[in-house]
Amino acid sequence: MSAVRLRELSKTFHTGFWRTRVHRALDAVSLDVPRGAVLGYLGPNGAGKTTTLRLLMQLVHPTSGGAEILGRPVGDVGVRRRIGFLPEAVRFHDTCTAEEFLEYVGGLFGYTVAERRRRAALGLDRVGIGADRRRRLRTYSRGMLQRVGIAQALLNDPEVVFLDEPMTGLDPLGRREVRDLVLALREEGRTVFFSSHILNDAEAVCSHVAILNRGRLVASGRVGDLDLRVRSWELVAAGPGESVQAVGGAAARWVTRIADGRYALELPVEPSPEALAAELAQRGIQIVSLHPRRETLEDYFLRRVAEAAAAAISDDEAECA
Numbered sequence: 001m002s003a004v005r006l007r008e009l010s011k012t013f014h015t016g017f018w019r020t021r022v023h024r025a026l027d028a029v030s031l032d033v034p035r036g037a038v039l040g041y042l043g044p045n046g047a048g049k050t051t052t053l054r055l056l057m058q059l060v061h062p063t064s065g066g067a068e069i070l071g072r073p074v075g076d077v078g079v080r081r082r083i084g085f086l087p088e089a090v091r092f093h094d095t096c097t098a099e100e101f102l103e104y105v106g107g108l109f110g111y112t113v114a115e116r117r118r119r120a121a122l123g124l125d126r127v128g129i130g131a132d133r134r135r136r137l138r139t140y141s142r143g144m145l146q147r148v149g150i151a152q153a154l155l156n157d158p159e160v161v162f163l164d165e166p167m168t169g170l171d172p173l174g175r176r177e178v179r180d181l182v183l184a185l186r187e188e189g190r191t192v193f194f195s196s197h198i199l200n201d202a203e204a205v206c207s208h209v210a211i212l213n214r215g216r217l218v219a220s221g222r223v224g225d226l227d228l229r230v231r232s233w234e235l236v237a238a239g240p241g242e243s244v245q246a247v248g249g250a251a252a253r254w255v256t257r258i259a260d261g262r263y264a265l266e267l268p269v270e271p272s273p274e275a276l277a278a279e280l281a282q283r284g285i286q287i288v289s290l291h292p293r294r295e296t297l298e299d300y301f302l303r304r305v306a307e308a309a310a311a312a313i314s315d316d317e318a319e320c321a
Contacts, residue, residue, distance in 0.1 A: 001035065002033055002071075003033050003034065003037070003069070003070060003193075004031070004033040004039075004067070004068070004160065005031070005033070005067060005068045006030055006031040006052070006065070006067045007030055007066050008028045008029070008064065008065035009026055009028070009029045009062055009066065009067055010024070010026050010063045010065050011024075011025045011026040011048075011051050011055060011063050012025070013025055024215055025051040025215050026048045026051050026052060026055070026062075027048075027214075028064075028065065029052065029215075029217045030217070031210055031217060031220055033208065036186065036189050036191055037186075037191055037192075037207050038182060038186045038191075038192045038194075038205055038208065039206065039208045040194065040195075040202035040205075040206035040208070040209045040210070041053075041194065041196070041209075041210050042195070042196060042202060042209055042210065042211050042212070043195075043197075043211060043212035043213055043305070044197070044305060047214065048212050048214075048215040049164070050088050050164055050195065051215075052195075053087075053195060055067065056069065056074055056193075057074075057085055058075045070082060070083075070160065081109070081156065082156075082158055082159045082160065083162065084153035084154055084156060084160075085153055085161075085162045085164075086150055086152070086153040086161075086163045086164060087164050088164040088165050088168070088195075090145050092149075093137070094138035095136060095137075095138065096136070096137055097133060097134050097135060097136060097137065098124055098129055098134075098135070098137060098140075099120055099124070101148065101152070102116075102119070102148070102151060102152060105155055106155060109155070109156050119156075120151075120155070123151035123154055123155050126154065127150050127177070127181070128147060128177055129148065129151070141169075142168075142169035143169045143174050145169070146166070146170055146174075150163070150178065159190060160190065160192075160193065161185060161190060161193070162193050163182075163193070163195070164194070164195050165195055165196060165197070166182075166194055166196070167196060167198050167201050178201075179201055179205050182205045183205055186205070199296075199297055199298040203223075203296065203297040207222060208220070208221065208222050208223065209221070209226070209297065211301055211304050211305065213304075213305045213309065213312075214309075214312060218304050218305065219304045223297065226297075226300055227300075228294040228296075229294065229295050229299075229300075230269050230292040231292075231293050232253070232266050232268060232292075232293045233266070233267040233268075233269070233290060233291070233292055233293065234264060234266055234267075234289075234290070234292075234293055235248070235252075235264070235265045235267055235273060235276070235277060235287065235289070236258070236262065236263070236265075236287075236290075237262070237263050237265065237280055237286065237287055238261055238262045238263075238285065238286040238288050239263075239280075239283070239284060239285035240261070241257065241263065243283050243284070244280070244285060247276070247279055247280050247283055247285070251265075251267060251268075252266060252267055253267070253268060254266050262288065266293075273290060
């Protein structure tokens with residue numbers, strides 16, 4: 001059973017002073033997120049990421065289609081006790097301390113006073129809030145408030161965690177701590193569904209990705225199964241530098257000496273590097289390694305978004321013709 005399932009989920013807003021303009025924020029998105037997966041929900045600003053999370057939390061209602069969490073319709077009371085949510089724009093009662101706020105959230109779940117205090121302390125420890133937990137939230141930085149929001153999302157020990165831009169406002173150390181926390185949740189078998197535009201962070205923690213553009217799903221799947229194109233080949237050879245340069249210099253984009261008698265060559269995708277490797281071997285030069293250098297997740301993301309944008313322009317031109 002999927003942890004999260006979207007079926008032709010769509011949301012249309014009416015905008016403008018007279019609300020006569022129609023904006024389709026989400027357009028028939030279907031997606032299955034396996035249990036235990038860490039899904040990076042990626043897309044440029046305005047792609048529909050936050051709208052999707054708001055629909056899953058029933059903060060807004062779909063125009064058409066539907067969604068399930070843990071096999072039950074969104075909004076099911078039993079499911080709500082098993083999920084956690086961090087919204088994009090975190091807002092707290094700023095006169096509370098972090099401890100008081102989390103204990104208040106624990107009260108909403110019906111925990112005893114002792115259990116609220118225990119969970120609040122554990123949650124703040126987990127996100128790295130120390131003695132500052134007794135300060136008023138109005139004195140916190142944006143990054144510290146984000147940490148408190150993450151602690152809130154994990155307070156009820158959820159099976160599925162929804163995080164909307166969880167790295168926002170965090171310094172590099174804070175981002176690394178959140179990445180480590182997401183990986184720990186994955187090791188515990190929890191499902192994490194998070195949106196982000198920071199693709200390096202997504203690449204570091206995701207097992208699955210889904211890419212949105214203009215409200216449409218343009219790609220999804222396991223990170224290891226994505227069609228990451230080969231950008232170049234890296235060949236490492238051991239032998240006399242003059243021989244390596246003589247044979248490989250013309251074909252390679254560059255040749256770099258990486259150790260005594262060992263050189264790295266970057267080769268273009270075409271022609272195939274096997275012929276050059278064979279020629280080097282015939283000259284008595286040892287081939288240490290040969291492997292492709294593929295697109296990063298950021299490269300893949302930019303390519304798919306550009307392809308989707310070009311397709312959308314073609315569709316618009318066809319409609320106008």
